[in-house]
Amino acid sequence: xxxxxxxxxxxxxxxxxxxxxxxxxxxxxxxxxxxxxxxxxxxxxxxxxxxxxxxxxxxxxxxxxxxxxxxxxxxxxxxxxxxxxxxxxxxxxxxxxxxxxxxxxxxxxxxxxxxxxxxxxxxxxxxxxxxxxxxxxxxxxxxxxxxxxxxxxxxxxxxxxxxxxxxxxxxxxxxxxxxxxxxxxxxxxxxxxxxxxxxxxxx
Amino acid sequence: xxxxxxxxxxxxxxxxxxxxxxxxxxxxxxxxxxxxxxxxxxxxxxxxxxxxxxxxxxxxxxxxxxxxxxxxxxxxxxxxxxxxxxxxxxxxxxxxxxxxxxxxxxxxxxxxxxxxxxxxxxxxxxxxxxxxxxxxxxxxxxxxxxxxxxxxxxxxxxxxxxxxxxxxxxxxxxxxxxxxxxxxxxxxxxxxxxxxxxxxxxx
DNA sequence: TGTCAATAGCGAATGTCATTCGTTCAAAAA
DNA sequence: TTTTTGAACGAATGACATTCGCTATTGACA
Numbered sequence: 244x245x246x247x248x249x250x251x252x253x254x255x256x257x258x259x260x261x262x263x264x265x266x267x268x269x270x271x272x273x274x275x276x277x278x279x280x281x282x283x284x285x286x287x288x289x290x291x292x293x294x295x296x297x298x299x300x301x302x303x304x305x306x307x308x309x310x311x312x313x314x315x316x317x318x319x320x321x322x323x324x325x326x327x328x329x330x331x332x333x334x335x336x337x338x339x340x341x342x343x344x345x346x347x348x349x350x351x352x353x354x355x356x357x358x359x360x361x362x363x364x365x366x367x368x369x370x371x372x373x374x375x376x377x378x379x380x381x382x383x384x385x386x387x388x389x390x391x392x393x394x395x396x397x398x399x400x401x402x403x404x405x406x407x408x409x410x411x412x413x414x415x416x417x418x419x420x421x422x423x424x425x426x427x428x429x430x431x432x433x434x435x436x437x438x439x440x441x442x443x444x445x446x
Numbered sequence: 447x448x449x450x451x452x453x454x455x456x457x458x459x460x461x462x463x464x465x466x467x468x469x470x471x472x473x474x475x476x477x478x479x480x481x482x483x484x485x486x487x488x489x490x491x492x493x494x495x496x497x498x499x500x501x502x503x504x505x506x507x508x509x510x511x512x513x514x515x516x517x518x519x520x521x522x523x524x525x526x527x528x529x530x531x532x533x534x535x536x537x538x539x540x541x542x543x544x545x546x547x548x549x550x551x552x553x554x555x556x557x558x559x560x561x562x563x564x565x566x567x568x569x570x571x572x573x574x575x576x577x578x579x580x581x582x583x584x585x586x587x588x589x590x591x592x593x594x595x596x597x598x599x600x601x602x603x604x605x606x607x608x609x610x611x612x613x614x615x616x617x618x619x620x621x622x623x624x625x626x627x628x629x630x631x632x633x634x635x636x637x638x639x640x641x642x643x644x645x646x647x648x649x
Numbered sequence: 650t651g652t653c654a655a656t657a658g659c660g661a662a663t664g665t666c667a668t669t670c671g672t673t674c675a676a677a678a679a
Numbered sequence: 680t681t682t683t684t685g686a687a688c689g690a691a692t693g694a695c696a697t698t699c700g701c702t703a704t705t706g707a708c709a
Contacts, residue, residue, distance in 0.1 A: 357613070
């Protein structure tokens with residue numbers, strides 16, 4: 244009832260935040276700057292979002308879903324299993340986790356500065372895990388579900404690790420070694436129908 | 447020359463910071479609180495440390511070295527290679543990365559809030575990498591140096607990933623799957639002298 | 650078509666921090 | 680002793696996220 248929130252204003256705030264996060268990072272972006280860029284009052288931002296944390300997540304969430312969806316298409320368009328795996332790992336760890344536009348930095352800075360009052364919903368994490376498990380299942384139909392889980396978990400863990408390092412943006416701390424390491428660790432699964440390791444308690 | 451800095455004061459600040467970081471986390475701990483707890487003036491803290499970042503790192507660094515050293519001893523005391531690998535991965539990822547005292551949260555929050563003016567020195571990271579590579583070399587003498595690198599990089603990446611998630615402290619986001627996944631991925635290296643994967647570009 | 654009540658929108662606070670300033674005073678060097 | 684350097688300190692500064700009190704709009708209802 245009464246005066247409704249404007250979808251335009253909401254989107255303007257998200258767009259402004261998105262652009263500023265890319266330019267300066269989440270921490271260095273102020274609510275005042277977001278409001279100015281969005282053409283509204285600083286205090287009005289709080290009519291649309293509960294907190295800066297909220298904005299950060301609202302910006303990252305659709306970006307991440309978009310990227311993962313694109314990756315699914317890309318992986319789907321490759322036929323050779325070895326190339327598919329390479330595309331998946333490379334795309335996830337290089338293309339998304341160490342994405343140069345800085346969206347991943349947003350995620351890290353958002354997650355690292357959660358306050359108890361911020362409500363973190365792991366739904367995006369679960370959704371992403373699901374997509375990756377599915378892609379891995381497609382690439383390695385011979386492996387067991389437990390093995391799919393193992394590879395999925397390891398990939399997501401690496402994703403988070405690379406994201407954290409990305410935040411440092413130091414030449415000395417390159418991601419390349421880590422990425423090729425994960426690729427190497429996963430490769431053996433391509434070569435067998437029933438891999439040696441059935442230890443997987445993951446599930 | 448002139449009045450020298452007091453090692454006592456410096457240590458008091460570090461101790462106070464250490465305790466408060468464990469209790470409330472890095473972000474939620476204020477310089478004022480550290481000073482009060484250390485029995486000195488807030489401004490005097492800046493005589494001993496350049497910034498809050500500096501303090502965070504000065505607290506984390508010796509803790510991490512201690513933990514890694516303990517892990518080396520623990521791994522060294524185990525004889526069976528399979529148990530050694532298990533001890534290493536479990537100790538690194540469970541014992542250190544998801545350490546409940548909150549030191550890892552300190553690391554994550556410190557790294558995630560670096561400002562350009564903060565001088566991050568990757569020396570601790572390099573030192574840790576070196577120790578882990580050495581342990582892996584001991585456990586898998588049959589593997590090539592390139593393979594040692596691969597496993598080291600993958601382990602450190604997982605370490606960072608688990609540390610980031612640890613910061614969320616949510617039941618839904620457990621580390622166990624990720625840890626056992628890494629263990630599973632590494633196990634095959636125990637069973638062969640010359641593993642299939644020689645793809646390792648890492649080095 | 651007019652009135653009411655809810656609430657978007659806004660400018661000016663608040664409150665919390667890290668960090669800096671200006672001054673004082675202890676101790677090393679002369 | 681005297682001088683000089685810099686530790687110690689209380690009081691600013693300057694950034695921010697977030698809240699407050701008020702005004703203006705707009706949907707619902709008469």
